[in-house]
Amino acid sequence: MSSTTAAVDASLPDRWEELVTTALLGTDRRTPPGVAPGPRAPSALLDAAAVATVRRRAGLRPAPAAERLRPAPDDPRPALPTAAARRLAVLLSDRPGASGGGRRGTAPDLMELLPQWLHAANARGFAAPPQALPALLDAARGRTDLRPATLRFAGPRALWLARLNPDWRFALRAAPGGGASAPDPKDGEGIRRLWQEGLFAERVTLLTALRSRDPAAARDLLAETWAVERAEDRLMFLDSLRAGLHPDDETFLERALADRSRNVRATAAELLSALPGSALAARMAVRAAACVAVDRTRDVPTIVVEAPHECDAAMERDGVVAKAPAGRGERSWWLGQLVEATPLDTWPRRLGGRTPEEIVALPVADGWQDELHAAWCRAAVRQRDAAWSRALLGEPSAPEAGGPGAVSLAERARLLATLDAGERAVWVAGFIETHGLSEAFQLLGVCAVPWAAPLGRAVVDALNIARDAGSYPWSFSGVMGLAERCLDPSEASRLDALLAVPDEPEDAAPGAGGYWSEAFQRLVTTLRLRAAMLAELTPPVPAP
Structure with missing residues (x-):
């Protein structure tokens, strides 16, 4: 010393x-x-x-040797092609750099391509390379949107690793029985023991997994302990019934309408109203139909509304919230809840056999139109009714870009989500052609990836128009980022003409042309990189 x-x-x-x-x-x-x-x-x-x-070490008492670590489980899925494994390592090593002035240059944002790469790898059934698992789990730890695809790709070894590193515990919470040995689907006693003794996160994931496999068994399991669960836990468990909601769930949900928790009652009522054949939906239809009718005595048939004058105990039991939010009239608040929970097929019968388009086109007296149409919008989303969504959206070229019920872009986006992918893309393309890109960002977010050809062309044409107008591309950075991830890679060759620095008009923002050229170069580079990624994940078919 x-x-x-x-x-x-x-x-x-x-x-x-x-x-x-x-x-x-x-x-x-x-x-x-x-x-x-x-x-x-x-x-x-x-x-x-x-x-x-x-x-410190001298003060420690000798302890018995720890149990030898069990080997990681095997992953029977095929290994990644070599080129794809190299690409994954590059994507995981990318770190977003600090951007001081908003100028990103022409280099693709590799971390933004990782979700798409994972989706493609999972679709092809590949196993994750063992050496990539720590970096994959680190990436998913920082980005919750990556977790489902990452854990699916990482497979059983991700759980094995997560038990050794507290930083990766999210993997155990996200997998059924992740914190313990997952019971065999046929092991009823093991499932019941995990349900009764497991941690809350384990129970939620177990219930969700069982629900996807055997809805009735999951419902029965929940009913066994429902009376002794905490209110916040009952709410989470009830929410798991959304997946695969079925008329067989009605009896259990009707019981939940009498729950002591207001939030549980409201959720049960919402789920029942999404079952158009349920008794609650029928009760709501009777109440709502008494409030809405067609006045045929006028020159033009007109919808007239008489909103409820009170919210009685039966309405409250069925999920109607009595107290209106600040600034909202009680009667309109009650009316909106009744209409929202009413099966949409009630209205053609009630309003003279008219189609949804004809009903939406009718004038509504006394200023009730916005309230009534907004409630129909919520009902169309809840009931996944494409016909009513189509009527409420209206034509994308309309001055207000939608039907009178579509009062906001967020509401239009929810209505669009009820349509099939092709129709959705065509509607949003028409919206962009009429109204431009500034209002379209939320709508683009609900479109299937890669974008269909009409939508991709509409986005590129609108970006080109904005470039020719001489504005800075930063105003369209969100749309440009979406285009990098969502445009079909085959569109890259069509964009070559946009790579040159354009002549700037006199009133253009200084240097805007150079910024646009960089943005389009980055877009083209990213599209070609995505095409290469998909090719690497698709091994060539051997010649016969």
């Missing part, structure tokens, strides 16, 4: 946290007790740490 060590040892209490703090601050700012500042302070700190380490 050096003389410095001896001097420190004589005066220094074994305060490990204090040594750590000193090391973090640096000996220029702080030294161990009994040591003067100067060039010998760093070595004195290290000597003190060595002495403290010996003391």
Whole structure:
């Protein structure tokens, strides 16, 4: 032991946290007790740490040997092609750089391509390379949107690793029985034991997995312990019934209408109203039909509304919230909830056999149109009714870009989500051609990837128009980022004409042409990279 060590040892209490703090601050700012500042302070700190380490270890009692680690489970899926494995390593090594002035250059954002790569790899059934698993789990730890695809791709070895590293515990919460051995689907006793003894996250994931496999068994399992569950847990468990909602769930949901928790009652009522054949839907239809009718005595048939004058106990039991939000009239609030929960096939029968388009086109008396149409919008989304969504959306070229019920872009996006992918793309393309890109970002987010040809052409044409107008591309950075991820890679060759720096009109923003050229070069480079990624994940078919 050096003389410095001896001097420190004589005066220094074994305060490990204090040594750590000193090391973090640096000996220029702080030294161990009994040591003067100067060039010998760093070595004195290290000597003190060595002495403290010996003391700490000497105080430990011998412990029995830990159980030998079990080997990681096998993954029977085929291995990635070599080129695809190299591409994955490159995608995982990319880190978004700091952007000081909004100029991204022409390099693709590789981390934004990782979700698409994972989707393609999962669709082809490949297993993750073992050496890539830590980086995959690290990426998913920082981005929750990556977790489902990452855990599917990583397979059973991800759970094995997650049990060894607390940073990856999210993998255990996201997998059924991840924190313990997942019971066999045929092991009824094991499933019941995990349901009764498992952690809350394990129980939620177990219920979700069982629901996808055997809805009745999941419902029965939930009913066994429903009365003793906490209110917040009952709400989460009830929410799991959304997947695969079936008329057989009605009896259980009717019981939940009498729950002591208002949130549980409201969720049960919402789920029942999504079952058009349920008793609750029928009760709501009777109430709503009494409020809405067609007045045929006028020159033009007109919808007239007489909103409820009170919210009685039966309405509250069926999920109607009595207290209106601030600034909202009580009667319109109650009416909206009744109409929203009413099966949409009620209205053609009630309103003279008219189609949804004809009903939406009718005038509504006394200023009730916005409230009534907005409630029909919510009903169309809840019941996934494409015919009503189509009527409420209207023509994309309309001045207001939608039917009168589509009062916001967010609401239009929800209505569009009820249509099939092709119809959705055509509607949004028509919207862009009439109204441009500035209003279209939310609508593009609900379109299937890769974008269908009409939608892709509409987006590129609108970007080209914005470039020719001389505006900065930063206003369209969100749409450009979506295009990099969602345009069909086959569109790359059609964009070559946009790579040159355009002539700037007199009123153009200075330097805008160069920024646009960079943005289009990045778009083309990204599309070609996506095409290469897909090719690497698609091994050539051997010749016969």
